[in-house]
Amino acid sequence: MEVSEVYVINSALIKIDRHFNKGYKELANEVVSEVISKSGIESIDLVVVSNMLSDCILDQLDISTILMQNLGMTKVRTLRVETGESSGLAALEAAWMAIKSGAAENVLVIGVEKVTEYPTYKINKVYGKVLDYEVEFIRNITPPDYAALVMKAYLKKYGLKREDLIMWPVKMHDNACRNAYAQLSFGITPEKVLTSMVISDPIHLLDTFPLGDGAAALLLTSGKAVSNVAAEPVKVVYVDSAVSAQFHLREDLTRLPATAVLASRLKEKFGDKVFTEAAIELHDSYSIYAYIILEELGLAERGKAYEIVSELEFVNVSGGLKARGHPFGATGVYQVAELHKLVTEGFAGRKFDGKYAIAHSMSGPDYNARVALLQKLA
Amino acid sequence: MKYSIPKFWRRKEGYYQIILTKCRECGKVAFFTYVRCPYCGSSNVELVKSCGRGVVEEFTISYNRVEEGEEYLPKIIAIVRLNEGVRVVGELVDIDLSEVKEGVEVEAVLRRFSSDDPHGLIYYGLKFAPVIKGA
Numbered sequence: 360m361e362v363s364e365v366y367v368i369n370s371a372l373i374k375i376d377r378h379f380n381k382g383y384k385e386l387a388n389e390v391v392s393e394v395i396s397k398s399g400i401e402s403i404d405l406v407v408v409s410n411m412l413s414d415c416i417l418d419q420l421d422i423s424t425i426l427m428q429n430l431g432m433t434k435v436r437t438l439r440v441e442t443g444e445s446s447g448l449a450a451l452e453a454a455w456m457a458i459k460s461g462a463a464e465n466v467l468v469i470g471v472e473k474v475t476e477y478p479t480y481k482i483n484k485v486y487g488k489v490l491d492y493e494v495e496f497i498r499n500i501t502p503p504d505y506a507a508l509v510m511k512a513y514l515k516k517y518g519l520k521r522e523d524l525i526m527w528p529v530k531m532h533d534n535a536c537r538n539a540y541a542q543l544s545f546g547i548t549p550e551k552v553l554t555s556m557v558i559s560d561p562i563h564l565l566d567t568f569p570l571g572d573g574a575a576a577l578l579l580t581s582g583k584a585v586s587n588v589a590a591e592p593v594k595v596v597y598v599d600s601a602v603s604a605q606f607h608l609r610e611d612l613t614r615l616p617a618t619a620v621l622a623s624r625l626k627e628k629f630g631d632k633v634f635t636e637a638a639i640e641l642h643d644s645y646s647i648y649a650y651i652i653l654e655e656l657g658l659a660e661r662g663k664a665y666e667i668v669s670e671l672e673f674v675n676v677s678g679g680l681k682a683r684g685h686p687f688g689a690t691g692v693y694q695v696a697e698l699h700k701l702v703t704e705g706f707a708g709r710k711f712d713g714k715y716a717i718a719h720s721m722s723g724p725d726y727n728a729r730v731a732l733l734q735k736l737a
Numbered sequence: 738m739k740y741s742i743p744k745f746w747r748r749k750e751g752y753y754q755i756i757l758t759k760c761r762e763c764g765k766v767a768f769f770t771y772v773r774c775p776y777c778g779s780s781n782v783e784l785v786k787s788c789g790r791g792v793v794e795e796f797t798i799s800y801n802r803v804e805e806g807e808e809y810l811p812k813i814i815a816i817v818r819l820n821e822g823v824r825v826v827g828e829l830v831d832i833d834l835s836e837v838k839e840g841v842e843v844e845a846v847l848r849r850f851s852s853d854d855p856h857g858l859i860y861y862g863l864k865f866a867p868v869i870k871g872a
């Protein structure tokens with residue numbers, strides 16, 4: 360049986376912000392309207408909605424159904440996907456599989472998250488549920504605590520000082536200054552990182568992401584339908600995901616096991632240079648993870664990622680989770696939308712002409728990791 | 738009611754003492770009561786009780802403000818290497834922030850985690866405290 364190819368033909372995103380005057384329906388509507396208009400697509404077979412916290416924050420189950428009812432799209436197939444912080448790429452994974460299998464031709468992916476309905480301490484609480492509720496959450500362990508333990512293990516293993524790991528947030532804020540959709544589009548100095556509030560020592564406030572509302576959408580179509588559309592299509596070559604062991608079962612905290620598995624599988628399929636020839640958006644929920652992800656993907660030697668941060672031209676052009684923002688379930692969809700724009704019309708003041716574009720996402724301390732490989736058609 | 742009573746009751750063994758899952762297939766041992774070996778997936782496992790003592794290998798002092806957890810801040814989250822060789826992550830109590838360091842010998846102690854104030858249940862679980870020498 361011939362499998363269908365999958366293409367992104369349009370993408371839309373809004374500025375991540377505290378949208379107090381808008382609910383998730385308004386946010387989703389903005390990106391859906393934009394992504395469908397001028398796409399040349401007449402009917403949509405499937406809508407995959409990515410959202411992490413609707414049950415906890417919006418008091419809403421079955422958000423995909425309710426959203427379709429509110430958008431006047433009651434005849435379409437729809438489902439919600441939730442895999443913690445990587446939900447956005449999981450939604451792309453589901454859409455990609457649906458088109459690959461021939462079950463759908465035109466698929467709309469919506470990532471939407473509305474986190475500013477409550478104060479930060481309440482969101483911090485529910486965010487902790489990406490960890491094992493019975494083993495970790497209930498025993499007062501939160502995601503930044505793990506990031507702190509990873510950072511300490513990393514500093515110890517490679518004999519580094521805390522100050523050696525301060526350029527990532529600076530770089531991300533600098534990138535975000537050129538991204539009109541970023542939540543934190545202002546520059547910071549290295550000194551500011553270490554004088555910002557301590558979250559879990561040695562993780563400071565400026566090592567982590569801000570809380571903000573966001574929505575992004577992608578329109579995907581099969582190889583059969585792609586010739587009918589005017590836009591510049593970008594192929595979704597491959598989407599993959601893996602799960603890693605729980606934190607206390609890991610002997611080496613300086614590795615991210617699921618990300619490592621995906622990196623080796625992608626290299627096996629597409630060559631050792633797949634990451635070095637790509638524009639990448641990676642999951643820097645805490646800056647220490649960014650350094651380790653760079654190492655897992657083979658962009659830096661172990662323990663030396665901090666030395667190459669300033670040279671990274673096409674990694675997190677958006678400003679990353681750190682400065683673009685991290686509207687949980689929407690983040691993966693943002694990454695793909697940003698990469699789609701980066702290789703077509705240009706994004707955040709830049710355009711990428713290389714072979715591949717790769718989105719990397721994960722949940723918690725790499726409890727699951729996901730990657731999507733995109734390729735611009737020559 | 739913040740927590741489900743059946744959920745707590747069902748896991749009481751694992752919340753009130755440190756239980757390890759020992760795999761008869763791969764031989765590995767893991768903290769917590771797993772239904773299958775988290776390393777190899779075998780269901781040929783047995784639950785064994787830990788002596789509850791170990792050594793702090795790494796720790797973080799956390800100010801992360803989480804709803805209903807404010808009264809416990811700052812909290813110390815530590816990686817403890819149990820005498821059985823297994824790692825567990827847990828909260829460290831009864832110790833000055835200035836005295837926390839790697840190598841501190843600790844033992845599991847029963848402490849309050851939360852409560853359904855003012856008239857509800859009090860939820861207990863294990864945290865770690867320094868071993869009192871000579872005690």
Ligand SMILES: [Zn+2]
Pocket residue numbers: 760761762763764765774775776777778779
């Ligand atoms: Zn086993």
